[in-house]
Amino acid sequence: MDAEAEEKYIKAGKIAAKVRDEAAKMAKPGAKLLKIAEFIESETRRLGGEPAFPANLSLNEIAAHYTPVKNDETVIPDGSILKIDVGVHVDGYVADTAKTIAFSDEMERLSNASRDALEEAIKLVKSGAKIADISKRIEAVITSQGYKPVSNLTGHGLERYFLHAEPRIPNVATRNEARLKDGMAIAIEPFATSGMGEVRDSAPALIFMLLGKKPLRGGDARKAAAFAESFKGLPFAERWLPFDSTFKARLALRELREKGVLYDYPPLKEKGMVSQHEHTILVKDEPIVTTL
Ligand code: MN
Ligand code: MN
DSSP: OOHHHHHHHHHHHHHHHHHHHHHHHHOOTTOBHHHHHHHHHHHHHHTTOEEEEEEEEEETTEEEOOOOOTTOOOBOOTTOEEEEEEEEEETTEEEEEEEEEESSHHHHHHHHHHHHHHHHHHHTOSTTOBHHHHHHHHHHHHHHTTOEEOTTOEEEEEETTEEEEEEEEESSOOOOOOBOOTTOEEEEOOEEESSOSOOEEOSOOOEEEEOOOOOOOSHHHHHHHHHHHTTTTSOEEGGGSSOSOHHHHHHHHHHHHHTTOEEEEOOEEOSSOEEEOBEEEEOSSSOEETTO
């Protein structure tokens, strides 16, 4: 990795960590998710970054990919568990980080399982490390605390303007021979659950990614596509679209989806409660965790 890329990864990481921790302080029962999301996104820009994806604020059984809608009235319930997942990029170089805030002792224990798994996993990161060993450690830490890792959510590589790049870093043991390489940027994100260990899609998607260009009929669809193009392949929120009405926004998105140029990120739901912790790491002989 060249020095300039590394510098930008580190800057993005510093911003993401600061914004994540400030947002965590705002997260109290009764607080509005929309207010926290807007804070995360505006503070990211104020500090010199751009959101790499919409602020993910996922409650209880939702593991990931919930972001508030326009005028969202959702507040944090008593006794709940909230995942705050923040993405920041500087010139396309991404920091992806998450922490869980728990509002009961039981949820605190669940939160600790994914936090401890992440800490243990990071100790194994270095050039040449076998990814399967990292996955195995994550699974062992989570199961030793009486929970299940979510098997169909994984950590991932990060490339410029590309969020979910190779390699996948599963949260359960696999027979994967792949190894980490010098110069990779990766995100490790253990999810622990009291449920089945598997998430399913739930409707509707509120986060999207534009996949390409196609001729579009509707003026609103063209307007949505032009807006979406400005994210250069990174995800965006329905809430961010330049329409006054959510109905119009959804119609415009529907045309993009029908043309095959829209990728949906629906909220991912478990049967049980879910916790998640995530850091971004630059793989070197002495790895750098950019989001500490
Ligand atoms: Mn994330
Ligand atoms: Mn991630």
